[in-house]
Amino acid sequence: GQNIDQPTEMTATEGAIVQINCTYQTSGFNGLFWYQQHAGEAPTFLSYNVLDGLEEKGRFSSFLSRSKGYSYLLLKELQMKDSASYLCAVRSSGGSYIPTFGRGTSLIVHP
């Protein structure tokens, strides 16, 4: 099975930088996804990492270290609209290749 751990809640100030961590334990790692979910809405895809390193996409970046079972999502120049839940999902090579989701981190951005 898989074990995925994320902080339950984080708060930050508009304009600041925030890092949301995700640690995982799995056999046969085959990719890590980050999704954003605003309250009452569906999750939407943010990023995908399968190799070690940093993937940058505008204000959002995602980092992966496979040896440490660790990823983070970095949000820069925070805006109020970034208040949402951020879901980490890990895929393993065994079985169905379908990602398993963590419980999500609720980010609250204050003015």
Next chain:
Amino acid sequence: NAGVTQTPKFRILKIGQSMTLQCTQDMNHNYMYWYRQDPGMGLKLIYYSVGAGITDKGEVPNGYNVSRSTTEDFPLRLELAAPSQTSVYFCASGTGGSTDTQYFGPGTRLTVL
């Protein structure tokens, strides 16, 4: 493209009633999924399908059934509703490739009383 659509948006059921949650996608994706999301618990996979005529159980399949007669449609059936099935249900679709991302529908909020 409408993407992934789900009906109904909201539903209240009595214990023991049955219903079907509808899901349709117009992206010609082979893979489709049903998840439930409870507060603070993340997304749990109920059933998935890798193509028309093929379905398989996910992590929490008990109390649910699915069918996949066409590429576009993937309905989820609740036969005997129980309070434990009160949740938000999301349908998703994807290409199923190595970098597959999932496209989610807007969700169905179900309450069983």
